[in-house]
Amino acid sequence: MKTEYYLLSECDESVFERAGKVIREGGLVAFPTETVYGLGGDAYDPTAAERIFAAKGRPSDNPLIVHVAKPSDAEAFAVTNDTYYKLAEHFMPGPLTVILEKKDNIPKSVTGGLSTVAVRCPSNPYAVKLIESAGVPIAAPSANISGKPSPTNGRHVYEDMDTKIAMILDGGDCDIGVESTVIRLEEDGCTILRPGEVIARELALVVGNVYVAEAVTDPGAAGENPESPGMKYRHYAPKAKLVLVDGTDSAFADFINEYSGRCAVLSYSENLGDYKDACVLDAGSKESAQEQMHKLFSVLRSCDEIDCDIIFAHLPPKTDEFLALYNRIIRAAGNEVIVLSK
Numbered sequence: 001m002k003t004e005y006y007l008l009s010e011c012d013e014s015v016f017e018r019a020g021k022v023i024r025e026g027g028l029v030a031f032p033t034e035t036v037y038g039l040g041g042d043a044y045d046p047t048a049a050e051r052i053f054a055a056k057g058r059p060s061d062n063p064l065i066v067h068v069a070k071p072s073d074a075e076a077f078a079v080t081n082d083t084y085y086k087l088a089e090h091f092m093p094g095p096l097t098v099i100l101e102k103k104d105n106i107p108k109s110v111t112g113g114l115s116t117v118a119v120r121c122p123s124n125p126y127a128v129k130l131i132e133s134a135g136v137p138i139a140a141p142s143a144n145i146s147g148k149p150s151p152t153n154g155r156h157v158y159e160d161m162d163t164k165i166a167m168i169l170d171g172g173d174c175d176i177g178v179e180s181t182v183i184r185l186e187e188d189g190c191t192i193l194r195p196g197e198v199i200a201r202e203l204a205l206v207v208g209n210v211y212v213a214e215a216v217t218d219p220g221a222a223g224e225n226p227e228s229p230g231m232k233y234r235h236y237a238p239k240a241k242l243v244l245v246d247g248t249d250s251a252f253a254d255f256i257n258e259y260s261g262r263c264a265v266l267s268y269s270e271n272l273g274d275y276k277d278a279c280v281l282d283a284g285s286k287e288s289a290q291e292q293m294h295k296l297f298s299v300l301r302s303c304d305e306i307d308c309d310i311i312f313a314h315l316p317p318k319t320d321e322f323l324a325l326y327n328r329i330i331r332a333a334g335n336e337v338i339v340l341s342k
């Protein structure tokens with residue numbers, strides 16, 4: 001299939017009309033959001049969902065997020081409640097996805113056979129325009145080949161999706177760089193199924209108690225039946241083996257400098273000069289979870305262009321601010337961690 005590619009900064013409104021029509025006719029359009037790029041299809045069309053799974057090479061038991069232009073649009077296909085609207089008031093549009101009971105018009109192929117549906121209202125204006133133009137909610141996973149790092153710019157999407165989908169809308173770099181926070185509502189609060197830019201402390205101010213699913217920090221805990229099915233797959237991985245290192249910055253530098261093979265290092269910006277022979281990539285400031293999240297997937301993808309046998313990265317702290325980073329990078333590393341003694 002020929003994939004049409006549009007640089008949105010150089011396009012007028014007509015490209016959204018065209019993209020909306022493609023979606024309504026069952027085709028797929030990759031589009032920017034504030035988190036990562038999505039691979040969108042009509043959420044009411046089971047064939048579109050099948051096409052999404054095929055283009056990604058994704059297991060079809062991993063449900064898709066349904067994107068809406070405004071929070072109340074979820075009424076059409078999900079059972080909403082007061083907590084949903086309270087959350088929407090604070091965090092939507094934005095990087096929060098809420099799991100709700102689904103109505104019958106959402107096909108089971110979209111929800112991986114579940115009776116619930118994930119709802120997200122993105123803040124990226126291009127994403128909103130596309131949803132409005134389509135006139136239907138848009139089911140969209142991240143627009144990467146399953147298992148690879150999620151795409152955070154148009155080039156990443158092109159690498160993974162050229163010839164597989166009808167259209168790519170290139171809206172530049174994504175602001176956040178990791179996927180939305182996914183939560184399930186509870187009687188007394190909510191449970192984080194996938195951490196993201198919206199963190200537990202912020203959610204707690206709105207819903208009360210915030211729990212964190214075990215699989216968030218322990219990929220093994222999920223077994224075959226995690227609460228959020230996406231959590232059971234190894235994910236975000238570069239081609240070379242990625243290993244995390246837990247230790248002080250100086251112990252980390254000593255470890256790298258004593259390593260004899262061809263390695264790459266994801267280094268904090270503050271420590272770029274600390275390594276002798278390694279190929280060093282800037283992972284962002286040690287102090288800034290936001291900066292590291294923004295760079296993570298792009299840096300992991302650039303590892304594939306480097307001639308190295310192994311990549312080492314710092315194990316992030318497990319704190320609220322760094323939880324999304326921790327969650328993504330332990331999956332990218334297949335949970336392989338070396339603990340340094342000093």
Ligand code: TXA
Nearest residue numbers: 035037038063064116117118141142179180228229230
């Ligand atoms: O930021 C994002 O959320 C991006 C952009 C494109 O919006 N989308 C995204 O979609 O990350 P995806 O498909 O790559 O990840 C969806 C996650 C998976 O972990 C999936 O298991 C979970 O959400 N999920 C979807 N529906 C669910 C449901 N009904 N119950 C539990 N988890 C669900």
Ligand code: MG
Nearest residue numbers: 141142150179
């Ligand atoms: Mg994904």
